[in-house]
Amino acid sequence: MVFKMLLGLAQYFFAYLFLLSICEKMFKKGMRLLTLLSVAVLFLCSHSNAEVSTNNTQSTANLLEPDASRWSGTFGTGYWQGSKQPGPPGSDPNMIPSGSGFIWGGNANIINTTIVISDATTQEGVQVTGYSYKWKVKNANANIFTNQPGIDNFIITIDVYDAQGDIYATYQYDYSHSHNWTEHSGSETFEDSFLPPLYFSKIVVSAQGSDSENWQGWYGPEFKVQDSSLTLTLDTNPCYNNPLYAQECPDYANSSSSSSTSIKTPTEAFTEVKDDIGLKMKSNTTK
Numbered sequence: 001m002v003f004k005m006l007l008g009l010a011q012y013f014f015a016y017l018f019l020l021s022i023c024e025k026m027f028k029k030g031m032r033l034l035t036l037l038s039v040a041v042l043f044l045c046s047h048s049n050a051e052v053s054t055n056n057t058q059s060t061a062n063l064l065e066p067d068a069s070r071w072s073g074t075f076g077t078g079y080w081q082g083s084k085q086p087g088p089p090g091s092d093p094n095m096i097p098s099g100s101g102f103i104w105g106g107n108a109n110i111i112n113t114t115i116v117i118s119d120a121t122t123q124e125g126v127q128v129t130g131y132s133y134k135w136k137v138k139n140a141n142a143n144i145f146t147n148q149p150g151i152d153n154f155i156i157t158i159d160v161y162d163a164q165g166d167i168y169a170t171y172q173y174d175y176s177h178s179h180n181w182t183e184h185s186g187s188e189t190f191e192d193s194f195l196p197p198l199y200f201s202k203i204v205v206s207a208q209g210s211d212s213e214n215w216q217g218w219y220g221p222e223f224k225v226q227d228s229s230l231t232l233t234l235d236t237n238p239c240y241n242n243p244l245y246a247q248e249c250p251d252y253a254n255s256s257s258s259s260s261t262s263i264k265t266p267t268e269a270f271t272e273v274k275d276d277i278g279l280k281m282k283s284n285t286t287k
Helices: 002-050 252-259 266-286
Strands: 082-086 110-116 126-139 153-162 167-174 179-189 200-210 215-217 229-236
Touching: 126 153, 126 200
Parallel strands: none
Antiparallel strands: 082 215, 110 200, 126 179, 126 229, 153 167, 153 200
């Protein structure tokens, strides 16, 4: 009788040990699965956060040269005076003696100034998205307005150059119509995104006008550079810290090829960890 009781106790004891062993294995498997899920959640959250771009638009200071004497081109110095009699030779533009701007005569000369992008901003982690402008222009035949038969031509051209010296984009603003002093303003957005300041080299601002009737004097368009402006528009560049942020990132191709063997998608990472745990479970089961 006692022997049977001892045998029963032994059976219960071994059954307890067996169940304890199973519970321990299940606990370890559960902990591994919990770890797997935690890693996957953290990976997905970090991946999601990496795709959130913070809008931090800002503008540089005015980059347009306000002193007309520092512009380039063929021009003299003086005001609008002159004869209303037509005929050659045409007159080159005059810089207003104070250096505030220019007034054109019969010659359609081009004057220009160059903005060096590296001098405009030294910020890292930003992209150049475009620019804003303001031109102070008058096209009124030296206050005679429409008394002469033709309308004087006046065009401002913006050439944006990349770091290789090629023209990236060109914009033109045509003010060949009669009007008194007016501030013409607006903005432009570049076609491409994620371009850092180093992508560009310079911006050339050119102005060309003429007195269509070629009067012997300066009765053409007037451009007051002192009251005009050009500012670059900057924004946070997500490609700066993550070249794989988007395929449009300048270094996307290089970063993608160099990291293709080391960077895994969330699905690939999840599958890899899952397979590893599965192998360990199988190994523990067969022991």
